[in-house]
Amino acid sequence: MTTEIASAAPSLLAKIASRYSVEPAKMLSTLKATAFRQKDGPEVSNEQMMALLIVADQYGLNPWTKEIYAFPHQNNGIVPVVGVDGWARIINSHEQFDGVDFVEAETVGGAVPAWVECVIYRKDRSHAIRVKEYFAECKRNTGPWGSHPRRMLRHKAMIQCARLAFGFVGIFDDDEASRIVDATAVEEVKPAAAAAKTAAATAAAKASKRLAAPKPAKSPKVEALDGIAAAVAAAGTLDELEEIRKRAYGHHDDGLFDDADLDAAKSYILRRVESMTTADGEIVEAAAAGNGGDA
Numbered sequence: 001m002t003t004e005i006a007s008a009a010p011s012l013l014a015k016i017a018s019r020y021s022v023e024p025a026k027m028l029s030t031l032k033a034t035a036f037r038q039k040d041g042p043e044v045s046n047e048q049m050m051a052l053l054i055v056a057d058q059y060g061l062n063p064w065t066k067e068i069y070a071f072p073h074q075n076n077g078i079v080p081v082v083g084v085d086g087w088a089r090i091i092n093s094h095e096q097f098d099g100v101d102f103v104e105a106e107t108v109g110g111a112v113p114a115w116v117e118c119v120i121y122r123k124d125r126s127h128a129i130r131v132k133e134y135f136a137e138c139k140r141n142t143g144p145w146g147s148h149p150r151r152m153l154r155h156k157a158m159i160q161c162a163r164l165a166f167g168f169v170g171i172f173d174d175d176e177a178s179r180i181v182d183a184t185a186v187e188e189v190k191p192a193a194a195a196a197k198t199a200a201a202t203a204a205a206k207a208s209k210r211l212a213a214p215k216p217a218k219s220p221k222v223e224a225l226d227g228i229a230a231a232v233a234a235a236g237t238l239d240e241l242e243e244i245r246k247r248a249y250g251h252h253d254d255g256l257f258d259d260a261d262l263d264a265a266k267s268y269i270l271r272r273v274e275s276m277t278t279a280d281g282e283i284v285e286a287a288a289a290g291n292g293g294d295a
Contacts, residue, residue: 016053020064035063036070037081048078055080055170059090068171071181080170081177084155091120091162098123100161102154112149118161131161140175232266241265245272 013024032044035052052070061068067086070078091097098121105113117132133156139145145152159173228244235241
């Protein structure tokens with residue numbers, strides 16, 4: 001791939017490589033490893049590296065000294081980032097640049113100014129270009145903003161004013177690039193989160209439907225067994241249990257409970273009823289039908 005790109009754009013690679021006295025192939029591989037900021041993700045492609053070199057060449061910036069670097073972006077693109085030294089270089093290198101002033105809002109007790117105004121003068125213009133940047137809008141929770149807020153606000157004002165004064169496009173400062181990359185990451189997460197939310201809602205709906213579905217009717221035998229079990233549990237004497245036993249599975253074994261304990265008798269009846277086969281279904285159903293009487 002490196003050979004293909006070197007062949008496709010020999011003039012650019014040769015031009016930049018000769019500027020820094022390095023071999024084109026080595027320059028490309030080295031910059032791929034040093035000129036991009038990324039924690040994870042795929043290896044920087046040759047196409048992304050070439051895109052950065054095009055921007056670097058357009059503005060005469062040195063990627064080796066971090067005047068320009070990049071964040072990999074979606075769809076194999078890049079976010080070109082120019083450091084404050086790089087911005088100072090392209091401003092001072094512009095043929096129409098004729099000076100710059102900074103004006104700060106008045107402060108009390110050493111507070112950070114509410115705004116900083118940058119004023120850039122051009123040789124070919126009768127009016128200066130003025131831009132104010134406001135601390136409340138620019139501040140981020142990063143180390144540089146915490147330790148050097150005035151300097152950072154001055155940089156923001158200079159960069160924005162330079163854009164208007166000289167028409168610099170397609171390049172960003174570190175703060176802007178970080179916002180772009182962070183916003184892209186959020187947008188990529190949203191579809192996955194939405195899909196997960198939809199799947200969860202679908203599963204919940206299915207579960208709710210299952211719970212709301214009518215339960216299958218119990219077989220007659222199961223209904224009968226339930227009735228006998230309820231009658232046994234409600235019985236308070238051995239005589240009552242004897243009547244339930246006779247209705248459940250016949251009149252044999254008379255006097256079975258004459259000397260039995262009440263709980264033992266209940267357990268005996270339940271075991272007999274549960275052991276009945278399907279062939280005994282008519283007896284069980286008949287017994288259950290009669291349990292609502294004088295049991």
